[in-house]
Amino acid sequence: MAKHATPLLDQLESGPWPSFVSDIKQEAASRAKNVKGVDYQVPADACDDVLGIMELSYVHKRTHWKHGGIVGVFGYGGGVIGRYCDQPEMFPGVAHFHTIRVNQPGGKFYSTAYLNQLCDLWELRGSGLTNMHGSTGDIVFIGTTTPQLEEFFYELTHKIGQDLGGSGSNLRTPSDCIGEARCEYACYDTQALCYAMTQDYQDELHRPAFPYKFKFKFDGCPNCCVASIARSDMSFIGTWRDDIRIDQEAVKAYIGGEFKPNAGAHAGRDWGKFDIQKEVIDLCPTKCMWMDGGKLVIDNRECTRCMHCINVMPRALRIGEDKGLSILVGAKAPILDGAQMGSLLVPFIKVEEPYDEIKEVIENIWDWWMEEGKNRERLGELIKRQGFQKMLEVTGIDPMPQHVQEPRHNPYIFWREDEVPGGWQRDIKEFRKYHQR
Amino acid sequence: MDKEAGKKAIVEFLQKKSKSKSKFYLKDFYEVLPNEKVRDVKNLVNEMVKDETLEYWSSGSTTLIGLKGTGKQAGAEDEA
Numbered sequence: 001m002a003k004h005a006t007p008l009l010d011q012l013e014s015g016p017w018p019s020f021v022s023d024i025k026q027e028a029a030s031r032a033k034n035v036k037g038v039d040y041q042v043p044a045d046a047c048d049d050v051l052g053i054m055e056l057s058y059v060h061k062r063t064h065w066k067h068g069g070i071v072g073v074f075g076y077g078g079g080v081i082g083r084y085c086d087q088p089e090m091f092p093g094v095a096h097f098h099t100i101r102v103n104q105p106g107g108k109f110y111s112t113a114y115l116n117q118l119c120d121l122w123e124l125r126g127s128g129l130t131n132m133h134g135s136t137g138d139i140v141f142i143g144t145t146t147p148q149l150e151e152f153f154y155e156l157t158h159k160i161g162q163d164l165g166g167s168g169s170n171l172r173t174p175s176d177c178i179g180e181a182r183c184e185y186a187c188y189d190t191q192a193l194c195y196a197m198t199q200d201y202q203d204e205l206h207r208p209a210f211p212y213k214f215k216f217k218f219d220g221c222p223n224c225c226v227a228s229i230a231r232s233d234m235s236f237i238g239t240w241r242d243d244i245r246i247d248q249e250a251v252k253a254y255i256g257g258e259f260k261p262n263a264g265a266h267a268g269r270d271w272g273k274f275d276i277q278k279e280v281i282d283l284c285p286t287k288c289m290w291m292d293g294g295k296l297v298i299d300n301r302e303c304t305r306c307m308h309c310i311n312v313m314p315r316a317l318r319i320g321e322d323k324g325l326s327i328l329v330g331a332k333a334p335i336l337d338g339a340q341m342g343s344l345l346v347p348f349i350k351v352e353e354p355y356d357e358i359k360e361v362i363e364n365i366w367d368w369w370m371e372e373g374k375n376r377e378r379l380g381e382l383i384k385r386q387g388f389q390k391m392l393e394v395t396g397i398d399p400m401p402q403h404v405q406e407p408r409h410n411p412y413i414f415w416r417e418d419e420v421p422g423g424w425q426r427d428i429k430e431f432r433k434y435h436q437r
Numbered sequence: 438m439d440k441e442a443g444k445k446a447i448v449e450f451l452q453k454k455s456k457s458k459s460k461f462y463l464k465d466f467y468e469v470l471p472n473e474k475v476r477d478v479k480n481l482v483n484e485m486v487k488d489e490t491l492e493y494w495s496s497g498s499t500t501l502i503g504l505k506g507t508g509k510q511a512g513a514e515d516e517a
Binding site: 068 | 462463464475476479483486487492493494495496497498499500502
């Protein structure tokens with residue numbers, strides 16, 4: 001028997017999709033039974049009270065969670081987000097219901113033993129509710145009490161060997177795709193770079209350093225599996241500078257139907273015979289490929305690395321061999337100003353330990369943003385406010401054609417007076433000799 | 438940077454403002470010590486949190502900083 005009647009929440013279980021309400025009910029029932037005999041350190045009925053307070057919020061059409069808090073673990077200024085409800089008498093199980101962000105393993109690789117360890121710890125010292133994973137990539141543990149924070153943190157770091165993630169005005173938990181571990185498209189070792197940046201910038205990750213949040217994401221190729229181009233202030237996207245490698249025999253095999261396109265990913269229904277013209281060549285955004293007497297030809301100078309042809313025919317087309325990454329800056333989700341995609345800052349850089357060139361770009365940008373950024377202004381908004389050219393100045397990067405999306409549309413890069421012979425001053429008499437008033 | 442003088446200036450600034458405001462953005466501290474590098478001020482503020490003169494408040498997305506124990510929320514949140 002449920003502790004609280006939840007008719008409005010129950011409706012959310014009636015649709016065709018998995019429901020978080022069902023998940024919370026399942027956890028509430030599991031805690032009530034307590035088959036493993038866990039000595040719960042937060043109220044055993046916390047999940048029932050989550051459902052209760054959520055139902056009340058649906059009735060009132062406003063939240064019953066208070067905003068933020070001062071809680072944390074000693075020495076850290078992030079990773080714990082204070083959450084309190086404003087109806088603690090009615091729902092004592094969620095009077096304190098803090099969120100903990102835990103740094104996810106690289107590429108989100110887990111063993112089941114490791115997952116069990118995490119879940120057992122959270123059953124004991126939290127509500128048992130998790131969000132795998134938050135938008136930034138963290139393991140999000142939802143709901144614990146203030147006295148459990150240090151206890152949880154000690155066991156997480158000392159027994160499981162994992163750290164808290166970022167929150168607040170910190171560097172947020174860096175996130176990466178599975179990279180070279182499993183993916184033939186990876187142009188660099190995303191996990192190595194993500195791990196190095198996580199270790200090198202521990203202070204920025206755990207203590208507030210910036211005007212607002214700052215996100216790094218590492219994608220091994222332009223497929224952008226961790227959505228770096230859309231979500232991170234600084235995205236590191238694998239790319240190559242030479243040519244796409246073509247196996248003409250394999251191209252013929254795709255055309256002949258011997259290989260399934262998209263590695264068989266959409267083979268659940270009959271889409272008809274594979275048509276390379278319609279499904280690959282005509283969909284190329286820069287029209288840089290064509291068939292010439294049964295051979296596929298690519299004008300690599302025009303290729304924008306959209307990955308479509310490679311995704312469709314992975315056995316015939318492979319990424320180039322001169323690999324590295326592009327750095328894009330300024331992407332963000334629409335919290336304050338609108339959503340923004342990243343702008344290309346560094347078209348190509350080799351990825352070589354100890355990553356000094358990459359760190360130089362990062363730290364120059366941080367110095368500028370820390371100095372000039374307004375409170376709660378993301379990097380992308382600062383770039384818009386002060387100009388892309390200003391960012392080029394602070395990073396010491398010369399303007400280049402790749403920075404321009406469309407020629408003659410918005411030429412935001414201007415000559416400075418010291419770059420022009422003679423500056424802006426002209427001898428007006430000399431000028432009038434050739435130009436009438 | 439004279440750390441002790443910096444800490445004193447920060448505490449005085451916060452005490453002066455305490456009637457109207459208890460929590461501040463990190464950037465507000467840069468203005469208290471305008472001749473110092475922002476990274477040094479950031480490090481000093483974080484050190485003051487560690488020695489429990491200041492405390493963080495976080496909404497989850499933004500962090501504010503104030504004197505430990507000030508503000509409406511401090512009392513209520515200390516109740517375990």
